[in-house]
Amino acid sequence: MELKVHNSLRRRLERFEALTPPHVGMYVCGPTVYSDPHLGHARAALAFDTVFRFLRFLGYRVRYVRNITDVGHLEDETAERGEDKILKRARLERVEPMEVVHRYTVSYHEGMRRLGCLPPSIEPTASGHIVEQIQVVQKIIEAGLAYEQDGSVYFDLEKYVHSGAGDTSGRTPYGALSGKVFEDLMANTRETAGGSDKKSPLDFALWKRAEPTHIMRWPSPWGEGFPGWHLECTTMSTRYLGETFDIHGGGLDLQFPHHEAEIAQSHGAFGRDPARYWLHSNMLTVAGQKMAKSIGNFITLEEMFSGSHPALDRGWDPMVVRFFMLQSHYRSTIDFSNEALGGAEKGFSRLQAMVGAAEDYLRREEGDVPDDRAPSVTGSVTGSVTGADLYRRTDAGPLEDPLAAAGRSAPAPGTLASPPGDGHAAAVADAIEACWSAMSDDFHTPRTIAALFDLGKLTLQPEHRKVAAETQGAAARTLLLFTREVLGLVPAEGHSRREGQGRREGPLDAALELLISLRQEARARRDFAAADAIRDKLAQAGIQLEDGKDGTTTWTAR
RNA sequence: GGCGCCGUACCCAAGUGGUAAGGGAGAGGACUGCAAAUCCUUCAUUCGCCGGUUCGAAUCCGGCCGGCGCCUCCA
Numbered sequence: 001m002e003l004k005v006h007n008s009l010r011r012r013l014e015r016f017e018a019l020t021p022p023h024v025g026m027y028v029c030g031p032t033v034y035s036d037p038h039l040g041h042a043r044a045a046l047a048f049d050t051v052f053r054f055l056r057f058l059g060y061r062v063r064y065v066r067n068i069t070d071v072g073h074l075e076d077e078t079a080e081r082g083e084d085k086i087l088k089r090a091r092l093e094r095v096e097p098m099e100v101v102h103r104y105t106v107s108y109h110e111g112m113r114r115l116g117c118l119p120p121s122i123e124p125t126a127s128g129h130i131v132e133q134i135q136v137v138q139k140i141i142e143a144g145l146a147y148e149q150d151g152s153v154y155f156d157l158e159k160y161v162h163s164g165a166g167d168t169s170g171r172t173p174y175g176a177l178s179g180k181v182f183e184d185l186m187a188n189t190r191e192t193a194g195g196s197d198k199k200s201p202l203d204f205a206l207w208k209r210a211e212p213t214h215i216m217r218w219p220s221p222w223g224e225g226f227p228g229w230h231l232e233c234t235t236m237s238t239r240y241l242g243e244t245f246d247i248h249g250g251g252l253d254l255q256f257p258h259h260e261a262e263i264a265q266s267h268g269a270f271g272r273d274p275a276r277y278w279l280h281s282n283m284l285t286v287a288g289q290k291m292a293k294s295i296g297n298f299i300t301l302e303e304m305f306s307g308s309h310p311a312l313d314r315g316w317d318p319m320v321v322r323f324f325m326l327q328s329h330y331r332s333t334i335d336f337s338n339e340a341l342g343g344a345e346k347g348f349s350r351l352q353a354m355v356g357a358a359e360d361y362l363r364r365e366e367g368d369v370p371d372d373r374a375p376s377v378t379g380s381v382t383g384s385v386t387g388a389d390l391y392r393r394t395d396a397g398p399l400e401d402p403l404a405a406a407g408r409s410a411p412a413p414g415t416l417a418s419p420p421g422d423g424h425a426a427a428v429a430d431a432i433e434a435c436w437s438a439m440s441d442d443f444h445t446p447r448t449i450a451a452l453f454d455l456g457k458l459t460l461q462p463e464h465r466k467v468a469a470e471t472q473g474a475a476a477r478t479l480l481l482f483t484r485e486v487l488g489l490v491p492a493e494g495h496s497r498r499e500g501q502g503r504r505e506g507p508l509d510a511a512l513e514l515l516i517s518l519r520q521e522a523r524a525r526r527d528f529a530a531a532d533a534i535r536d537k538l539a540q541a542g543i544q545l546e547d548g549k550d551g552t553t554t555w556t557a558r
Numbered sequence: 559g560g561c562g563c564c565g566u567a568c569c570c571a572a573g574u575g576g577u578a579a580g581g582g583a584g585a586g587g588a589c590u591g592c593a594a595a596u597c598c599u600u601c602a603u604u605c606g607c608c609g610g611u612u613c614g615a616a617u618c619c620g621g622c623c624g625g626c627g628c629c630u631c632c633a
Binding site for chain 2: 029030031032038039042043044047075179180181184185187188250251252253254281282284285288289290291292293294328329331333334335339340341342343346347348434438446450452453454523526531532536539545546547549
C-alpha cells in the first residue's frame with residue numbers, strides 16, 4: 001500500500017515520497033492574528049492536522065511548521081495604500097499591535113486545542129524573522145528579480161516570468177499552481193487607483209516603506225519599513241525546512257496569489273521550487289452561502305461552540321465540529337447547517353460508544369489498552385510508531401513490529417488471517433484494510449469513518465462476539481487507534497459517564513448519587529411519576545440518566 | 559470577463575466503466591414500567607436533464623439547466 005496525495009502543482013494524485021525519509025517537512029500557512037479564529041481557520045488547521053497525524057502514524061518523523069502572521073498582511077494586497085490588518089485592529093481597539101497579536105494568537109491556540117488539533121512542531125512569527133526576510137529580499141535583488149522604488153522593494157514578476165524560459169531547475173511556471181495564465185492576469189488587471197510605485201500591477205511587495213504613522217517598522221537597507229506578506233512564508237519555511245521540503249499546505253484561497261508568490265520568491269532567492277507537494281484545503285459555506293466578512297456570516301469558533309451566532313440553533317461541541325468536518329473530504333467544500341450538525345452529533349456519539357466498547361474489550365480481554373492519547377505537548381513524533389514499516393515491507397522482508405509487543409499497534413492490512421469460510425473474519429479484515437486504504441488515498445477521512453462504523457458493527461454484533469480473539473482484538477485496536485490517533489476524535493468536552501454505584505469524586509457526585517438512589521427507591525415501589533420527575537429535571541440540567549437492564553443507572557453529563 | 563468546482567434518497571456524504579459505502583432522520587421489531595441507549599430488519603432498479611460512446615455509465619464525451627467558489631476581504 002502506498003500513500004497518495006493530491007498535488008495542486010499537477011492537479012492529480014501522486015505517490016508520496018519523502019525527500020529524506022523517515023523525515024518529512026511540512027509547512028502550512030497559518031492565521032493572520034488580527035481577529036478571533038473562525039470556522040475557516042478550523043477547516044484548514046484540521047485538514048493539515050489530519051495529514052500530520054497520519055504521517056506520524058505511518059512512522060514518519062514530521063516537522064510541522066505553521067506560521068503566525070503578525071505583520072505585513074495588508075487589507076488590500078493589490079492596492080498601493082493598503083493598511084496592515086494588525087495595525088488597523090490595534091488602532092480600532094486602541095491597543096498596542098503586539099496586544100492584538102498576542103490576544104488573537106492565544107484565542108487561535110485555544111480554539112485549535114479544543115478542536116483537537118495538535119500543536120505544530122514550530123510556530124514561527126513574521127516579526128521574529130525580520131532579519132532573515134531582509135536577507136531573502138537581498139538575494140532576490142542580487143538575482144535581478146526585484147527593484148527598489150522609494151524605500152520599497154518589489155518583485156519584478158514580468159522579468160521573472162520571461163526569465164523562466166531557459167530555467168533548468170524544473171521550476172513551476174508562474175500561474176501553474178493556481179491555473180492562471182500570466183498574460184490573462186495582465187490583461188485583466190486594471191490600473192490601481194492613485195499613483196503606484198510598482199512597474200507593473202502584478203508586481204508584489206517584498207518590503208514596504210513605512211509611512212510616518214506606521215508603528216510596526218524595522219530598519220533595512222532601504223530605510224525603515226516592514227516585510228511584504230508573501231515573504232515570511234518563503235523565509236521561514238526555508239529557515240526551518242530547507243530550500244526544498246516535502247509538503248506545503250494552506251487554504252485554497254491562498255493558492256493565488258500567495259503561493260504563486262512563494263514559488264516565485266523561492267526561485268528568485270534560491271533557484272528552486274520550495275515544496276514538492278502542494279496541498280490545498282477547500283472552503284466552507286454557511287447555509288449554502290460563502291462565509292465572508294462582507295456577508296456577515298462569519299462564525300467564530302467561540303460562537304460555534306457556544307451557539308451565540310444567529311445562524312446557529314445552539315452550540316456544538318468542538319469534537320462534533322471536528323467529526324462533522326472530517327465527514328467530508330478536505331478538498332470538498334463543506335456546508336454548515338444546523339441539520340447537518342445535528343446528524344453529525346448523533347453519529348459522533350455512536351462512534352464514541354463503539355470506540356468505548358473496543359476499549360473495554362481490550363482492557364478486559366488483553367489487559368492492555370493502546371495509548372490513545374494524542375501527544376499534547378509537542379507535535380514531534382517520538383519515532384516509536386512504525387506503521388510506516390508496513391509500507392516499506394516490500395523490500396525488507398517481514399518486520400517485527402515493535403509495537404505489537406506493547407499491544408498498541410494497528411494490524412497491518414493483509415496481515416490478519418481470515419480462515420476460509422469465515423465470512424465474518426473476512427469482513428473484519430476488509431474493514432481494517434479499508435481504514436488504511438482510505439487514509440492512504442489522499443487522507444480520505446469520510447471513507448475512513450465509514451470503515452470505522454463497519455468495524456464497530458462487526459465487532460459489536462452479538463452473534464459475532466465469539467470469533468477468534470485475534471480478529472476481535474485486531475478490530476478493536478484498529479477502531480481505537482484510527483479514531484483517536486489518526487482522526488483525533490476523542491470524547492466530547494465535559495463528557496463523563498460513570499456507573500451509578502461506587503465512585504464519588506466530589507460533593508456534586510455525592511448529591512447526584514443521592515438523587516439516583518432516591519429515584520431507584522421510587523421505581524422499586526412503582527412510583528413512576530416521582531421517578532420520571534427526577535429524570536426529567538436532571539435532563540433539563542444537562543444530566544442524562546439511563547437505566548440498564550441489570551437495574552443499574554448510569555449518567556452522562558454535558 | 560478569466561479560471562475552476564459541484565449537482566447521488568428527507569438531510570449530510572462516499573463511489574469516477576461492471577451493476578448505488580457510511581452517518582443522521584423515518585418505518586417495523588426486540589429489550590424497557592415508560593424513556594434513553596443498544597441490537598435486529600427496512601429505507602435510491604437509481605445517481606439534475608437530453609443525446610452519444612460501450613456488451614455494460616452515476617462514473618467517459620457533447621449539449622442544456624441549476625448551485626457554488628477563486629481571481630477583492632477571507633482559511
